[in-house]
Amino acid sequence: MVLKLGVHVSISGGISNSVDNAMKIGCTAFQVFTRSPRQWKTKELTSHETEIFKEKLGNSPIDPESVVVHMPYLPNLSAPTSEMYEKSISVLTDEITRCNLLGIPHLVIHLGSHLGHGPKNGINQLVKACTKSLYAYNDLGQSRNKVKILLENSAGQKNSIGSQIGEMQSIFDILGKKDYGLCIDTCHLFAAGYDLSTESGVSALVDNIDSHLGLANIKIIHLNDSKGELGSNLDRHYHIGLGKIGENGIRCLVNYKKLSHVPIIMETPIDSVRNDIDNIEFVRNVLCK
Ligand SMILES: [Zn+2]
Ligand SMILES: [Zn+2]
Known part of the structure; x- marks a missing residue:
């Protein structure tokens, strides 16, 4: 099986350039x-x-199922009702539309911050925002929605929603899985207290996700090492194998049979230590062939 592996690429000069950038x-x-x-x-x-x-994309060897759009950073889908919340819903509707137009089946969203109004309120707002956006898209009378909204786990920063698997489950219990899926970010998991640095930690996490959410629900893995310590709640991505998760944990994860069908996207820095090509090569090298 060919590993589906890549990074976040630039759309500078036009969105179709992303395909060239990815291929390069x-x-x-x-x-x-x-x-x-x-x-x-x-x-x-x-x-x-x-x-x-x-x-x-059609002329490239890349399977469209392995392509994903990430929502912009400004919207906050679990904010209390406000002008900013309404604007966030309209950006989500817009992004669902754009994904459908581009034929991209996955849209990753951050779950946002309840801004002090409590997780229960935040989750309600998030659910309402997602539901409203999908309705709004369908109301536009365009082609039937083919995009799954992927909920990305957070690092557990103050007031954030969705850092714990149990909380994710309660959100999926309301939303259902038809139009939704899961994007798991390894740096965020580690920062939220899930120890992915050991083989037993990785298996415990996979079992945990399997029993609460189902592994089939994982549509994308954001593979990022963590600059912050275990449970630090810091969202600091680092080069694969060089952070606190480390090579051992990464090796266990990318070789985990039950996850081998899931596309892996890295959102790692580009600096004097490594660039994207180096991180891709690192992951290929730790794969058991
Ligand atoms: Zn993200
Ligand atoms: Zn992050």
């Missing part, structure tokens, strides 16, 4: 933003842009 560094999976992640406003994608993207 040997990705067999990749992630993009469909717009600048730190701005609310964006231009609509033209049919010309979406057609070129689909054509390039």
Whole structure:
């Protein structure tokens, strides 16, 4: 089985460039933003842009199932009702639309912050936001939604939603799994207290996810090592194998048979220590062939 492995790539100069950028560094999976992640406003994608993207992806060896869009950073889907919350819902609707136009089946979202109003309120708001966005998309009378919204676990920063598997389960219990799936981020898990640095820690986590959420529900793995300590709640990604999770934990994870079908995306830094190609190569090297 070919490992689906890649990184977050740039869309600079047009979204179809992402396919070239992914191919250039040997990705067999990749992630993009469909717009600048730190701005609310964006231009609509033209049919010309979406057609070129689909054509390039279709002509590449990359399976469209291994491509994922990440939501921009500004929206907060579990915020109390406010102008910012309403804006967040409209960005989500927009991103669902853009994914459908691009033929990308996965949209990763952060679950947001309840901003002091408590996790129960935050989860309610999140569920409402997701449901409203999907309704709004369907209301636009476009093609039937083919995009799954992937809920990404958080590192457990103050007021954040979704750092614990049990809490994720309670969210999925309300949303159901038809339009939703899971994106697990290894750095966030480690920061939230799940010790992935050992083989027994990795198996315990996989069993935990399996019994609460089902492994089939995991659609994407964000493979990131952690600069912060176990349980630190710090969202600090680091090069694969060089952080606190370390080579041993990473080796166990990427060789875990029950997860071998899941595309792996890295969101690691590019600096004097390593670039994306180096991290891809590192993961390929620790794979048992
Ligand atoms: Zn993310
Ligand atoms: Zn992160």
